[in-house]
Amino acid sequence: MMASNFLPTLEFAKQLDNEDTLARFREEFYLKPGSIYMDGNSLGLLSKRAEKALLESLNDWKHYGIDGWTQGNHPWFFMPEELGKKLAPLVGASAEEVIVTGSTTVNLHQLVSTFYQPDGNRTKILADELTFPSDIYALQSQLRTHGFDPDTHLIRVKSRDGRFLEEDDIIEAMTDDVALIVLPTVLYRSGQILDIKRLTEEAHKKGILIGFDACHSAGAIPHYFSEWDVDFAFWCNYKHLNGGPGSVGGLYVNRKHFGKMPGLAGWFSSNKEKQFDMEHTLTPAHSAGAFQIGTPHVLSIAPLIGSLEIFTEAGIENIREKSLKINQYLVDLIDTELAEMGFFVGSPREDARRGGHVSLEHNEAARICKSLKENGIIPDFRAPNIIRLAPVALYTSYEEVWKVVQILKKIMTEKQYEKFKNEREVVA
Structure with missing residues (x-):
């Protein structure tokens, strides 16, 4: 109106x-003189604070070498958790439920490999036909890994007009053979916001786990993932959150799933106090940190330190x-x-x-x-x-x-x- x-x-x-x-x-x-930037939903602009944070991390490497993992302005070993604390209010979660790690598609693979547990008749994954293609590729890949044919086991809810999705249509597709649901919070073409709260409630009524791709909403709209009881979510940090090209992604896991073994484990899945014990039995972190895999990409994370300061203030x-x-x-x-x-x-x-x-x-x-x-x-x-x-x-x-x-x-x-x-x- x-x-x-x-x-x-x-x-x-x-x-x-x-x-x-x-x-x-x-x-x-x-801001580039003589230019107007209208593409922040694909790649956010560089802030002076993000630049400063990156240069500080470079300086820590320069002066501390390997001791930069525990010393300096922003110790690298704890950086994913510290940034998770800053991201948590933007998605409506507790600090322990959010971690900065991986990329959108890597995090989706991690979460689906963890939460997609086909059992008996429940073998299908529910998505939609308007979602970003990378999500579909990942879901098809995960189904093949389990020995299922994506043509029969990946359900894609149809759009009535090619622009929007109707929540009623999604709920109707939540049948007894669905094991997992992965949907976008915001459709990347039209910008439609789905009713996350309602869809989560309906999925749980039917005993289905549900997660969301928040790439086009994180940093632009408030979320309340914990309050809504969303099982998991994942997003990139280079669009509205201005983390820079190739910025490390973010993921959320509801605390009710803490203690679940990650589907794709790595040494950064470890409890921090046990990580350097070098045991061959993983003791996963009792937090979203368990869903990390490998060593953090420090120089791709660092700009978020400055960027998220701005979000906290604004x-x-x-x-x-x-x-x-x-x-x-x-x-x-x-x-x-x-x-x-x-x-x-x-x-x-x-x-x-x-x-x-x-x-x-x-x-x-x-x-x-x-x-x-x-x-x-x-x-x-x-x-x-x-x-x-x-x-x-x-x-x-x-x-x-x-x-x-x-x-x-x-x-x-x-x-x-x-x-x-x-x-x-x-x-x-």
Whole structure:
């Protein structure tokens, strides 16, 4: 619903910036002059604090060598747990339930290998047809490892319109032969938020474990995984959490599962006090730390130290409040300025169902994205026809959003996009 006081003017955008309580955090980030960054849902920008934290870890290596594991500004041995404590409030969990480790797909493999325990008739995994392909590849792989055919044992809930999922359809698919459910918190194309609480309750009523891929929600919207009794979750830290390209991922395991042997064990699965006993019998940590596998990638974790400081100061509830407001402002501008040019908002209109980005559909999306880049706007393309635009609460201004829409209008009026091929680049 359009904001009641909305005006499609530059003056109104500047007014909103003047009222923005998070505006001061914009100065924390490296913003490229002459460019407007709208792709924070794919890769967040570098903050000065993240840079400082990385340089401090390099300095610890420089001065301490191997003693950097237990000495220096941020001892490496305890870094995954310390960052888990900082991440926990963002996903609604206790410190012991969150660990920084692995990557999205590695963590999914770890969690499925742990919690997928086919028994009798319960042998299938339930997912959806709109989820990110990497999750599907991992689930297919896990089924093959257990000797099952993914064509028959991986259920993918259908979308009614190609954009959204209906919770009723997912619940209907929770049949007696399902052993595990893995779903996204936010759909990566449309930005739809699923009703995590309801889906978890329904899964548990039917005796099914359920986990969530929070890649497109962590750092953008608050979660309450512990309160909702979610079994497990996993996410990347390089999108809304601004941890940098290849940043180490995060995972959550509900404390009721502590003590369960990890499906993929390694020496960092150990209880910290036992790890260097070098025994051939694993004593797993009684925390999410048990689901680590190998040595932490220290230099890929370090930027999160600085980045999460910003999140602690800003507060995830405040971030969500601005995110909703600035995304609604973008939608209002699209409706007012671009609707007659063939654009369609493919994201949910309701606040409660929309994540941290707006999905803008157009038949010439690939060409328009290239033209946007030529005009200094960094968008994101998803086949076949989606321009994803992400006004990020911590560093995007309302004036920038206004300018993006004006440039889109100019591109379409002048047909600037026609010089490009309507196909994606190697990296979209």
